[in-house]
Amino acid sequence: MRQLFLTRLLSVAPILFAVSLFTFLLTRMTSTDPVVQILGPGASNEDIAEYGRKLGLDLPLVQQFFNWVWNALRGDLGVSLYTALPVWPTLADGVSITLTLALSGMLLALVMGIPLGIWGAVRHGSWADRVLSTVVSLGLAVPSIWLALLLSLAFAVKLQWFQVVGYTPFSQDPLEWARGLILPAFALSVHTASVIARQVRSAMIDVLRSQYVHALRARGLSQRLIISRYAIRNAMVPVLSVMAIQMSVLVGASIAVERIFAIPAMGTLLIDSVVRGDFPVLQGAVVVIATIVLVVNLVTDIGYGLINPKVRAH
Numbered sequence: 001m002r003q004l005f006l007t008r009l010l011s012v013a014p015i016l017f018a019v020s021l022f023t024f025l026l027t028r029m030t031s032t033d034p035v036v037q038i039l040g041p042g043a044s045n046e047d048i049a050e051y052g053r054k055l056g057l058d059l060p061l062v063q064q065f066f067n068w069v070w071n072a073l074r075g076d077l078g079v080s081l082y083t084a085l086p087v088w089p090t091l092a093d094g095v096s097i098t099l100t101l102a103l104s105g106m107l108l109a110l111v112m113g114i115p116l117g118i119w120g121a122v123r124h125g126s127w128a129d130r131v132l133s134t135v136v137s138l139g140l141a142v143p144s145i146w147l148a149l150l151l152s153l154a155f156a157v158k159l160q161w162f163q164v165v166g167y168t169p170f171s172q173d174p175l176e177w178a179r180g181l182i183l184p185a186f187a188l189s190v191h192t193a194s195v196i197a198r199q200v201r202s203a204m205i206d207v208l209r210s211q212y213v214h215a216l217r218a219r220g221l222s223q224r225l226i227i228s229r230y231a232i233r234n235a236m237v238p239v240l241s242v243m244a245i246q247m248s249v250l251v252g253a254s255i256a257v258e259r260i261f262a263i264p265a266m267g268t269l270l271i272d273s274v275v276r277g278d279f280p281v282l283q284g285a286v287v288v289i290a291t292i293v294l295v296v297n298l299v300t301d302i303g304y305g306l307i308n309p310k311v312r313a314h
Contacts, residue, residue, distance in 0.1 A: 027282055027283060034057075077283070108186060108189035110193075132197070139191060140195065155183060167262075168180050184257045212230075
C-alpha cells in the first residue's frame with residue numbers, strides 16, 4: 001500500500017510541471033497584451049515598454065517561466081497584474097466555493113445514483129429496470145448548463161423559491177448558503193448520477209451472476225444479506241474509477257454553472273483573467289484546478305487499493 005501511494009504521489013510532480021508549462025505557453029501565445037489592457041490603447045510605446053519592464057514581462061520567456069515555477073514551489077503564485085494583490089489569497093475563496101459546489105453535486109449524485117443502480121440490477125430485465133434505463137439515458141443526454149438555466153427560470157424566477165443569482169457565505173447565514181447551493185448542485189448532479197447509476201447497475205449485475213454469489217445462495221444466505229455485505233463492496237471497485245473521472249468533470253462543469261448563478265468562484269476568476277490577460281491569475285487558477293484533479297485521482301487510487309488487495313502490490 002505504501003508503494004502504491006508513493007508511486008502515485010511521485011507521478012504528480014511531472015504532470016503539474018507539464019500543465020504549468022502548457023498554460024504558460026498558451027497565455028503567451030494569445031494576442032492579448034496585459035500592459036495595453038491596463039494602460040489603455042492611448043498609451044505611448046515608451047509607457048508600455050516601461051510598465052512591461054516593471055512587471056517583468058521584458059525578460060526571456062524561459063526565465064519568466066522558471067522564475068514563476070521557483071516562486072510557486074515556495075507557495076508564491078505571483079501578483080495579479082490588475083489588482084496588485086497576491087494570486088493565492090485571490091484564488092483561495094474561489095477554490096473553496098468551487099470545491100463546495102462540486103462536492104455537493106457529487107454527494108447528490110451518489111445519493112441518487114448508487115441506490116438506483118442497485119435497484120436496477122436487482123430487478124434486471126423487469127419493467128422497472130427498463131424505466132430506470134430510460135431515465136438514466138435522459139440524464140446522460142441533458143447538459144448541466146441547460147438544466148441549470150431551466151432550474152433557475154422555474155424555481156428562482158417563476159416560483160421564487162430560491163435566489164436568482166448571488167452567493168451567501170456560510171459564515172453569514174448557513175441556511176441561505178445551503179439554499180443557494182441546491183439548484184446549481186442539482187444541475188451538476190443529474191449527469192453524474194446517471195453515469196454512476198449505469199456503472200453500478202452493470203457492476204452489480206456481473207457480481208450477482210458470479211460463482212461466489214451462487215455459492216452464498218446455496219449456503220442459504222438471503223438476497224438482502226448477499227447484496228449488503230458482499231455484492232455492493234465488490235461492485236464499487238470499478239465504480240470508484242468512474243467517480244474520480246466524474247469528480248474532475250464536476251469541477252470543470254461547476255465553472256460554467258457558477259456563471260449562470262453569478263457565484264463568485266473560479267469560473268469568474270478564469271474568465272476575467274482570460275479577457276484581461278492577467279497571466280499570473282490564469283496560470284495559478286489552472287495549476288490549482290489541476291492539483292485538485294490530481295488529488296482526487298490520488299485519493300481514488302488509495303481507496304481502490306484499500307478495496308482491491310490485488311492493486312496494492314503494483
